[in-house]
Amino acid sequence: xxxxxxxxxxxxxxxxxxxxxxxDAVTKAxxxxxxxxxxxxxxxxxxxxxxLGVMRVAQEAGLVKVVTWFVRPLVRCLFRGVPPDHxxxxxxxxxLSANILGLGNAATPAGLIAMRELQKLNPNAEEAxxxxxxxxxxxxxxxxxxxxxxxxxxxxxxxxxxASIIGTTILATAIGMTVAIxxxxxxxxxxTRRRGAKW
Amino acid sequence: xVTELAKWVIPGLLxxxxxxxxxxxxxxxxxxxxxxxxxxxxxxxxIPYLVAMLVAINVFRSSGAMAEMVGILQPxxxxxxxxxxxxxxxxxxxxxxxxxxxxxxxxxxxxxxxSMIGLLVSTMQGTSDTTFYVLSVYFGxxxxxxxxxxxxxxxxxxxxTFISSVIIVxxxxx
Numbered sequence: 175x176x177x178x179x180x181x182x183x184x185x186x187x188x189x190x191x192x193x194x195x196x197x198d199a200v201t202k203a204x205x206x207x208x209x210x211x212x213x214x215x216x217x218x219x220x221x222x223x224x225x226l227g228v229m230r231v232a233q234e235a236g237l238v239k240v241v242t243w244f245v246r247p248l249v250r251c252l253f254r255g256v257p258p259d260h261x262x263x264x265x266x267x268x269x270l271s272a273n274i275l276g277l278g279n280a281a282t283p284a285g286l287i288a289m290r291e292l293q294k295l296n297p298n299a300e301e302a303x304x305x306x307x308x309x310x311x312x313x314x315x316x317x318x319x320x321x322x323x324x325x326x327x328x329x330x331x332x333x334x335x336x337a338s339i340i341g342t343t344i345l346a347t348a349i350g351m352t353v354a355i356x357x358x359x360x361x362x363x364x365x366t367r368r369r370g371a372k373w
Numbered sequence: 374x375v376t377e378l379a380k381w382v383i384p385g386l387l388x389x390x391x392x393x394x395x396x397x398x399x400x401x402x403x404x405x406x407x408x409x410x411x412x413x414x415x416x417x418x419x420i421p422y423l424v425a426m427l428v429a430i431n432v433f434r435s436s437g438a439m440a441e442m443v444g445i446l447q448p449x450x451x452x453x454x455x456x457x458x459x460x461x462x463x464x465x466x467x468x469x470x471x472x473x474x475x476x477x478x479x480x481x482x483x484x485x486x487x488s489m490i491g492l493l494v495s496t497m498q499g500t501s502d503t504t505f506y507v508l509s510v511y512f513g514x515x516x517x518x519x520x521x522x523x524x525x526x527x528x529x530x531x532x533x534t535f536i537s538s539v540i541i542v543x544x545x546x547x
Contacts, residue, residue: 207432324477357526
């Protein structure tokens with residue numbers, strides 16, 4: 175899909191430029207775009223380097239543990255098919271807490287462990303279980319507290335208040351997460367009914 | 374009020390995190406350096422993504438194709454409060470984080486970070502995740518072939534965050 179979109183942008187751009195009789199604009203746009211890409215990345219190095227340094231301190235200081243207190247009840251409630259003392263539960267809680275804090279590099283290993291543990295509870299090895307679907311729904315539509323990268327880009331291009339979008343981000347992700355939870359519950363109920371058997 | 378509070382988030386978080394590190398007696402400076410080292414590598418790795426995407430979107434715009442697309446979609450999207458320029462971002466976001474970031478930077482650069490469209494795309498970039506990428510990595514890791522309804526839930530959440538971003542940004546900054 176990324177391939178299709180990327181090809182579409184490039185090829186339709188070249189065709190339209192030729193149609194408008196300004197193919198030379200393409201060459202200029204390529205060079206400008208590449209330069210702009212490198213400049214933006216270089217600008218981003220500043221904030222990503224600093225922020226990942228701070229987040230490492232947060233991780234070592236045990237901030238993820240604080241967040242798990244809030245996440246635990248939610249996970250208990252949503253994953254009734256998974257025993258509370260099963261290793262999958264711990265990994266799910268850790269993954270979601272790290273996701274909320276924006277600790278991507280702590281979230282992914284925990285998420286993969288969660289999937290491996292959920293797979294052990296799966297009667298049909300090639301088919302996703304309801305618990306897996308719930309987990310990935312939460313994982314992809316998780317509340318975001320600090321969208322650091324985009325704040326960095328805003329600062330780079332001279333925003334008066336780079337962090338002004340934190341509030342709107344938290345609100346929009348909270349709504350997204352609520353809908354993901356509701357949609358997952360609804361689809362699970364519908365699929366269970368259609369199959370006529372519990373799985 | 375939402376923007377007023379937002380000012381405090383980063384200084385507040387910095388204070389809480391560093392104070393917690395001090396309280397837990399961890400070597401704050403050394404730990405910061407080791408994390409920052411990794412951050413530098415992450416930032417360098419985004420260069421190819423941003424170059425690929427910014428070249429494509431720049432060709433698309435300077436050829437006039439973007440203007441054609443905006444012209445076609447304007448009558449449909451504008452009454453809904455959606456600027457057509459953000460459409461490539463909305464399509465790319467569930468597929469590739471790096472590519473979406475490229476489009477977002479281009480829009481922020483072109484329209485200004487504090488313009489309505491800049492604020493909207495900033496919020497969109499911050500909100501949803503690379504749904505399809507996450508699904509393929511996590512399901513792929515354990516050999517699941519039938520995803521069931523997981524992609525539908527993911528897509529539903531992506532569409533919801535998109536619509537709520539449009540509405541919330543309109544209410545807060547409008």
